[in-house]
Amino acid sequence: MAQNSTIDTTPSSVATNALNDLPFDNLIGGPLNACVKAQADAAMTTWNFIKEVGLSEDKDGNRTLNYVSFTYNKNGRQCTVNVPLLTIVPIPYIAIRDIDIAFKAKISASSSTTETKKESVEKNFSNKTKVSGGTWFVRASTEFQAGYSSKKDSTATRDSKYSVEYTMDVAVKAGQDDIPAGMAKILELLNESVDTVEKGGNLHLSTSVVNLASENNADHFIYITYKDEDGLYKNDKSLISVKKRDTSGNFTAATNEDCKLNEDDPGFTLEFLTEGTYQISAGTKGDKKATVQVIH
DSSP states (O other): OEEEEOOOOHHHHHHHHHHHTSOHHHHHHHHHHHHHHHHHHHHHHHHHHIIIIIEEEOTTSOEEEOEEEEEEEETTEEEEEEEEGGGTSOOOOEEEEEEEEEEEEEEEEEEEEEEEEEEEEEEEEEEEEEEEEOSSOEEEEEEEEEEEEEEEEEEEEEEEEEEEEEEEEEEEEEEEOOOOHHHHHHHHHHHHTOEEEETTOEEEESOSEEETTOSOGGGGEEEEEEEOTTSOBOOOGGGEEEEEEOTTSOEEEOOTTTEEEEEETTEEEEEEOSOEEEEEEESSSOOEEEEEEEEO
């Protein structure tokens, strides 16, 4: 009886080749490309938010900022504050911060080969001679027995098994990103543009006392600025009126011999020629007033 056993390495080679054939470029590059596309979509979402919420576009394609106006009381006066909408709403800056790709590949291969041979041979031989005699002759008898048997059993078993299994876990972490430098600068400028305007607008004079006796002609001027209720400078002489107090104590329109008003963007320059008390009014209704005393 003989028994032989050998291992077939074919499944192992197949399993190794299966590992080499795994599409690592797709398994790893696929999630990365998806994250890049998601980041690009997030950037477009930010831009669309700025366009739709913070800007208005006219028929010519020109864009202007959207402002929010609030009215409140300040020192007994009704004031309006104009704030750019982009400065009071959170701008979505979503960015992917981390990408974790966990990849596992499991290759299982096994082979089993069993071969068994059984062989048996059996021989039987017998020779039997029997002799018997009489008086005048001899009687003999012979018996012969022969036997031969041969038996052979052969068993062969071969098992080959292999399997390929892989799993992949992708974890993406995203959050609100820092504001880009350009947008941060814009928001800084917009914050500086936040303005408070009184009802009827704001009238501002560079000084309330003018001395005509000064040898410096620049001292004979004042600078006037006026903002409407939207917080915009109005450089329109029709919105400014200058009156002078007469001997009766009433304010009447000043003449060119009294003073000269000139537009000087974004405001006005007012040159005084004669002494007295002057009243400057601004606005469509002239309800914003200030007084200047001119001495000599």
